[in-house]
Amino acid sequence: xxxxxxxxxxxxxxxxxxxxxxxxxxxxxxxxxxxxxxxxxxxxxxxxxxxxxxxxxxxxxxxxxxxxxxxxxxxxxxxxxxxxxxxxxxxxxxxxxxxxxxxxxxxxxxxxxxxxxxxxxxxxxxxxxxxxxxxxxxxxxxxxxxxxxxxxxxxxxxxxxxxxxxxxxxxxxxxxxxxxxxxxxxxxxxxxxxxxxxxxxxxxxxxxxxxxxxxxxxxxxxxxxxxxxxxxxxxxxxxxxxxxxxxxxxxxxx
Amino acid sequence: xxxxxxxxxxxxxxxxxxxxxxxxxxxxxxxxxxxxxxxxxxxxxxxxxxxxxxxxxxxxxxxxxxxxxxxxxxxxxxxxxxxxxxxxxxxxxxxxxxxxxxxxxxxxxxxxxxxxxxxxxxxxxxxxxxxxxxxxxxxxxxxxxxxxxxxxxxxxxxxxxxxxxxxxxxxxxxxxxxxxxxxxxxxxxxxxxxxxxxxxxxxxxxxxxxxxxxxxxxxxxxxxxxxxxxxxxxxxxxxxxxxxxxxxxxxxxxxxxxxxxxxxxxxxxxxxxxxxxxxxxxxxxxxxxxxxxxxxxxxxxxxxxxxxxxxxxxxxxxxxxxxxxxxxxxxxxxxxxxxxxxxxxxxxxxxxxxxxxxxxxxxxxxxxxxxxxxxxxxxxxxxxxxxxxxxxxxxxxxxxxxxxxxxxxxxxxxxxxxxxxxxxxxxxxxxxxxxxxxxx
Numbered sequence: 001x002x003x004x005x006x007x008x009x010x011x012x013x014x015x016x017x018x019x020x021x022x023x024x025x026x027x028x029x030x031x032x033x034x035x036x037x038x039x040x041x042x043x044x045x046x047x048x049x050x051x052x053x054x055x056x057x058x059x060x061x062x063x064x065x066x067x068x069x070x071x072x073x074x075x076x077x078x079x080x081x082x083x084x085x086x087x088x089x090x091x092x093x094x095x096x097x098x099x100x101x102x103x104x105x106x107x108x109x110x111x112x113x114x115x116x117x118x119x120x121x122x123x124x125x126x127x128x129x130x131x132x133x134x135x136x137x138x139x140x141x142x143x144x145x146x147x148x149x150x151x152x153x154x155x156x157x158x159x160x161x162x163x164x165x166x167x168x169x170x171x172x173x174x175x176x177x178x179x180x181x182x183x184x185x186x187x188x189x190x191x192x193x194x195x196x197x198x199x200x201x202x203x204x205x206x207x208x209x210x211x212x213x214x215x216x217x218x219x220x221x222x223x224x225x226x227x228x229x230x231x232x233x234x235x236x237x238x239x240x241x242x243x244x245x246x247x248x249x250x251x252x253x254x
Numbered sequence: 255x256x257x258x259x260x261x262x263x264x265x266x267x268x269x270x271x272x273x274x275x276x277x278x279x280x281x282x283x284x285x286x287x288x289x290x291x292x293x294x295x296x297x298x299x300x301x302x303x304x305x306x307x308x309x310x311x312x313x314x315x316x317x318x319x320x321x322x323x324x325x326x327x328x329x330x331x332x333x334x335x336x337x338x339x340x341x342x343x344x345x346x347x348x349x350x351x352x353x354x355x356x357x358x359x360x361x362x363x364x365x366x367x368x369x370x371x372x373x374x375x376x377x378x379x380x381x382x383x384x385x386x387x388x389x390x391x392x393x394x395x396x397x398x399x400x401x402x403x404x405x406x407x408x409x410x411x412x413x414x415x416x417x418x419x420x421x422x423x424x425x426x427x428x429x430x431x432x433x434x435x436x437x438x439x440x441x442x443x444x445x446x447x448x449x450x451x452x453x454x455x456x457x458x459x460x461x462x463x464x465x466x467x468x469x470x471x472x473x474x475x476x477x478x479x480x481x482x483x484x485x486x487x488x489x490x491x492x493x494x495x496x497x498x499x500x501x502x503x504x505x506x507x508x509x510x511x512x513x514x515x516x517x518x519x520x521x522x523x524x525x526x527x528x529x530x531x532x533x534x535x536x537x538x539x540x541x542x543x544x545x546x547x548x549x550x551x552x553x554x555x556x557x558x559x560x561x562x563x564x565x566x567x568x569x570x571x572x573x574x575x576x577x578x579x580x581x582x583x584x585x586x587x588x589x590x591x592x593x594x595x596x597x598x599x600x601x602x603x604x605x606x607x608x609x610x611x612x613x614x615x616x617x618x619x620x621x622x623x624x625x626x627x628x629x630x631x632x633x634x635x636x637x638x639x640x641x642x643x644x645x646x647x648x649x650x651x652x653x654x655x656x657x658x659x660x661x662x663x664x665x666x667x668x669x670x671x672x673x674x675x676x677x678x679x680x681x682x683x684x685x686x687x688x689x690x691x692x693x694x
Binding site for chain 2: 021050052058062063064065067070077105183184185186188194196197202
């Protein structure tokens with residue numbers, strides 16, 4: 001972003017990578033896949049790089065408003081400093097915080113989750129699929145992340161993206177607004193689960209595998225971690241893949 | 255004789271309305287214990303919620319079978335109130351079936367419709383009793399319902415069946431008397447449901463029939479007046495509060511958390527100390543989060559009084575499904591119980607003073623609060639627009655900001671974010687390493 005700004009240029013979008021997308025090894029692959037798509041389509045995009053910080057979402061949801069406010073106000077200062085208008089992110093938690101919680105702190109941007117952005121690129125014909133790609137005819141189930149689904153009412157965009165793959169979409173019983181959480185939200189990602197009869201991601205992994213799908217499609221780096229572990233617990237890691245929708249599009253686009 | 259009946263009726267009616275008003279005022283006062291929030295923006299969207307969610311019971315239809323049965327009971331309740339109007343006017347004026355001469359041929363049709371609804375209410379309530387006590391649907395038999403809540407539910411269903419039975423029996427006796435040509439019982443023609451049962455009363459004398467008819471009339475209306483006064487002590491209060499609660503429902507995206515302007519300002523002054531010079535020094539130390547009922551918003555407390563303990567929230571809660579202690583329904587029940595406890599104290603002593611108890615810990619444990627994933631399933635499910643998550647998050651804020659009480663891993667996460675700008679112990683310099691790898 002600093003480079004664009006120094007040259008007096010404005011990129012089309014700022015790609016907000018997020019902490020998971022930056023540091024988590026599995027999520028880095030999603031980041032790379034999404035960046036590859038943007039490159040192929042020829043979108044001029046920027047990242048904040050080292051100037052990006054955690055949005056503060058996990059701290060806020062755990063109850064630590066001070067850390068949240070510190071992160072949020074710093075990020076807003078950086079974003080406003082670069083006169084950022086449009087942000088795309090591959091993390092529904094970053095998406096929710098940037099979109100719903102930054103405006104009242106002075107950060108007003110058009111914020112788009114990558115599911116919606118990919119759908120737009122497909123609709124505009126900018127992303128075109130190869131004939132008979134890897135996913136054609138395969139059974140895919142889609143896991144609604146809470147922060148894209150219930151939190152922001154986005155259920156159709158990721159499903160439209162999957163339709164473009166020509167695969168067979170099989171829904172879990174608990175889908176859309178009934179979707180079952182992966183277990184990571186509300187800062188659970190960063191602590192052990194409380195005592196219970198099973199883990200939430202095991203419960204969800206079992207349900208996803210129960211559909212008979214060979215691919216579980218996700219749209220969130222935290223769901224990715226949780227579902228991957230859930231699939232392992234069922235001993236299905238060799239036959240069932242957990243993939244982000246961006247990775248699937250990147251694999252099959254022309 | 256007539257005048258005594260009229261007098262007794264007016265007295266009973268007056269007492270019932272007065273008692274209800276008194277208890278309703280107490281509840282209003284308890285709800286207003288909560289801190290103020292402004293929820294009057296976008297009236298059009300709010301009225302739309304009242305129409306769709308409260309009148310239309312939109313969310314109930316997520317489970318269509320139960321929704322249809324519930325709709326019978328609800329429609330029966332609302333529409334039969336028109337008949338109650340006639341009963342009350344009859345009672346005050348000492349008339350019998352005041353509306354019959356006014357409506358003529360329409361009257362038996364109207365009563366016929368009420369009777370069909372009454373029969374549907376009975377069927378609905380009977381099926382609900384079976385679901386609760388014989389089929390034992392999981393969400394209707396979880397442990398937070400042990401004791402009073404379970405009895406409360408059964409009392410409500412049984413009372414509704416009895417009231418409808420009294421109404422139908424009264425009409426049956428009335429028609430038997432009409433057939434006998436009793437002068438007081440004007441001819442209305444046969445009613446659709448009770449008309450089929452008149453033969454059951456064929457051998458009875460006029461005086462017995464009048465006793466049955468009057469007995470049912472009195473028991474029915476006294477039952478309704480008693481039920482009215484039972485409502486404020488019961489989960490059944492939702493039949494009233496569902497409407498205001500839909501109006502005041504949060505209109506913002508569910509993912510948005512309430513801002514804390516006090517913390518926002520403090521951090522702002524920390525990051526931009528030059529602003530502090532123009533600031534008036536803070537006069538009082540703000541409280542962070544919620545520890546007890548008065549720290550919550552009045553909407554949280556209205557939520558608590560609107561809850562009918564149906565457990566759709568708990569049945570959808572990922573933590574509860576996987577055996578954790580958290581149950582969003584219990585959060586609401588605890589909040590109401592604590593609000594009642596504080597309200598009673600105020601009624602006794604004139605004001606609320608520390609009683610050594612708080613909503614946090616004495617009612618809701620840390621373990622419950624820690625189990626929440628903030629997934630909003632409970633908020634999504636609630637048919638009467640209750641938001642248990644808002645209460646959970648306010649209690650968490652108290653724990654972390656007032657008591658520094660957090661699991662060790664969360665404290666590490668906090669310090670990682672503060673020092674490394676990420677929840678993990680990673681160097682901020684490596685944040686764009688993936689991009690270097692891609693280009694290299």
